[in-house]
Amino acid sequence: MPKQFLRKVLYFGYTLCFGLLIPYLGTAQSIDRLVDFFTLQPNQRAARQDTSLYPAKLILTPLVAFSPETSLEFGVGAKYLFKFRGSGSETRTSNMPLSATYTLNNQVLLFSGFSIFSNQERYMLTGNLRFRVFPQYFYGIGRDSPSSAEEEYSFTQVTIEPILLKQTWLRYLFVGGGMRYNYIGNMEFEAESVLAESDILGADGSTSVGVEASVVYDNRDNILTAHRGWYVYLTHGFYESWLGSSATFQLTRFDARRFIPLPDRRSVLALQLLATFSFGDVPLNELGALGGDQIMRGYYDGRFVDNHLLALQAEYRFKILGRLGAVVFAGAGDVVSQTRDFRLGNFRPTVGAGLRFLIDPREDLNIRFDYGIGRSTQNYYFQVGEAF
Numbered sequence: 001m002p003k004q005f006l007r008k009v010l011y012f013g014y015t016l017c018f019g020l021l022i023p024y025l026g027t028a029q030s031i032d033r034l035v036d037f038f039t040l041q042p043n044q045r046a047a048r049q050d051t052s053l054y055p056a057k058l059i060l061t062p063l064v065a066f067s068p069e070t071s072l073e074f075g076v077g078a079k080y081l082f083k084f085r086g087s088g089s090e091t092r093t094s095n096m097p098l099s100a101t102y103t104l105n106n107q108v109l110l111f112s113g114f115s116i117f118s119n120q121e122r123y124m125l126t127g128n129l130r131f132r133v134f135p136q137y138f139y140g141i142g143r144d145s146p147s148s149a150e151e152e153y154s155f156t157q158v159t160i161e162p163i164l165l166k167q168t169w170l171r172y173l174f175v176g177g178g179m180r181y182n183y184i185g186n187m188e189f190e191a192e193s194v195l196a197e198s199d200i201l202g203a204d205g206s207t208s209v210g211v212e213a214s215v216v217y218d219n220r221d222n223i224l225t226a227h228r229g230w231y232v233y234l235t236h237g238f239y240e241s242w243l244g245s246s247a248t249f250q251l252t253r254f255d256a257r258r259f260i261p262l263p264d265r266r267s268v269l270a271l272q273l274l275a276t277f278s279f280g281d282v283p284l285n286e287l288g289a290l291g292g293d294q295i296m297r298g299y300y301d302g303r304f305v306d307n308h309l310l311a312l313q314a315e316y317r318f319k320i321l322g323r324l325g326a327v328v329f330a331g332a333g334d335v336v337s338q339t340r341d342f343r344l345g346n347f348r349p350t351v352g353a354g355l356r357f358l359i360d361p362r363e364d365l366n367i368r369f370d371y372g373i374g375r376s377t378q379n380y381y382f383q384v385g386e387a388f
Helices: 002-024 029-037 044-049
Strands: 057-067 071-082 094-103 108-117 123-138 151-167 173-189 206-218 229-239 249-261 267-280 288-290 304-306 308-321 324-336 348-360 365-374 377-384
Touching: 057 094, 123 173, 151 206, 267 288, 288 308, 288 324, 304 324, 324 365
Parallel strands: none
Antiparallel strands: 057 071, 057 377, 071 094, 094 108, 108 123, 123 151, 151 173, 173 206, 206 229, 229 249, 249 267, 267 308, 288 304, 308 324, 324 348, 348 365, 365 377
């Protein structure tokens, strides 16, 4: 009952905040001044003297967010935007974000998902860094796990995943590889829970160490909020005991996105296909997990888990007035233990809508409030940045 009451209060508060913003959409200079206040320009003087030098920016921001997995989340974020000396307009801005947050569910999260381009984008360094102490729910493995099986467990996760890619004969096609280290430890759950009494691999923790081969095609006009272009990411990892992995398995991840500007020039159709395929002795926290604030909104993150995941979504983004925008979205997804078990009729649906408020026009960065409805479930999300 307290959680339901808290969600209602937060829902009302977020709706009220967006409503209060509407009268100020035409005079948003105060927001721009606030963004400038939290923006540092470490090479401002040098950039003034040398016009070939990109004026780097370090943007510091307080973070407030909400999702069903974390409840209310607050902390600080930093985003470093830069280009190497000698890079011109043909080189997109490198982006190094870092966020540190704490939630009302007693979760600690540190995260950075970075994209760094060398001069003329001959090389790209991308990847993830993550640390979290994270209690969450587990419902069992498989697409038919019942909500009545809900149990809570907690763990500590450390992920390090750098991937170096080289530009090919095509302007926006990169190939390369890297490594991935994913540690899951300090597993805690009830003594009589399913996790305690089952033989699920990784229920007592796991260490995944693997080498990855990667291909990326990325011609988006903006890394943070794309209006046009493609983003295709494919990586296949080999996790072996001789590398230090506690289990031997293979993991394939595929993410394809398409952004189509519509004729009215004020709206965008965004499409995404996401898939993960795992083979071998796959630990619990390496399985495909359906749900979350990025895809299959409306479902709790990890509500359904299994070896293989396939999900797709479409989102229509449009302007309303000034800095205020909105989206409507729909998607479908499923998890299975064998790839042959995918059936279109079994895919779980999700639909929803959301509001957007542009807080940084120069970087095209939005605050978003989304409400998603799935099959026998519904959730809302308050985040910084688009879902994809």
